[in-house]
Amino acid sequence: MRLDSYADAGVHVAIDLVNRLVVQQDGGERLDTLARILAVDPGSVNQVRDEHVPGFVALGEQLHSVVADLARGDDDAAATRLNAMLSAHPAHPRLAKEDGRWRMHHHPSDAPPVQMWTSICAEALGRLLAAGHGHRVGVCSDPNCGRAYVDTSRNHTRRFCSTTCQNRAKTAALRQRRRNALLAAESSERDRHRS
Numbered sequence: 184m185r186l187d188s189y190a191d192a193g194v195h196v197a198i199d200l201v202n203r204l205v206v207q208q209d210g211g212e213r214l215d216t217l218a219r220i221l222a223v224d225p226g227s228v229n230q231v232r233d234e235h236v237p238g239f240v241a242l243g244e245q246l247h248s249v250v251a252d253l254a255r256g257d258d259d260a261a262a263t264r265l266n267a268m269l270s271a272h273p274a275h276p277r278l279a280k281e282d283g284r285w286r287m288h289h290h291p292s293d294a295p296p297v298q299m300w301t302s303i304c305a306e307a308l309g310r311l312l313a314a315g316h317g318h319r320v321g322v323c324s325d326p327n328c329g330r331a332y333v334d335t336s337r338n339h340t341r342r343f344c345s346t347t348c349q350n351r352a353k354t355a356a357l358r359q360r361r362r363n364a365l366l367a368a369e370s371s372e373r374d375r376h377r378s
């Protein structure tokens with residue numbers, strides 16, 4: 184799956200807002216976390232202040248619901264939520280020159296940061312859904328994790344948010360198999376003694 188870099192940024196920022204502001208709140212200053220999430224757009228990083236943090240947390244919560252809908256294959260529910268977000272903060276196509284090159288932006292030039300990123304994230308996830316890729320948004324299979332991810336693998340085999348969670352699950356499964364084998368060996372040993 185390939186998206187243009189702008190739409191890509193919207194999807195990745197959406198996933199980051201969900202993971203770092205909602206699911207697994209970073210220990211540090213939330214404004215620093217927010218600045219790291221928005222690093223893709225230096226203009227936004229310059230603009231965000233402490234007063235914007237609650238708005239971005241609320242956006243993260245809305246996106247968390249969209250991610251949960253997509254992860255369980257409920258595109259209809261996700262579309263309803265995305266439409267509500269786009270009605271509140273419509274995307275306005277507009278050409279903007281960046282580093283000498285014209286790029287398509289999808290928000291009004293004077294939109295405050297939360298509104299701007301609401302339309303960018305909602306439009307990016309909407310495009311993903313409309314392109315039939317909604318099922319590529321997932322929630323980590325580790326039940327203790329809950330972080331979201333976008334599966335960009337060719338054969339759509341991703342199940343975990345990170346290799347850390349994947350390896351932890353593999354190790355746990357291996358340990359469980361060993362434990363089961365040990366229990367089976369012990370019980371057959373007991374049976375032998377009884378007979």
Ligand SMILES: [Zn+2]
Nearest residue numbers: 323328344348
């Ligand atoms: Zn995980």
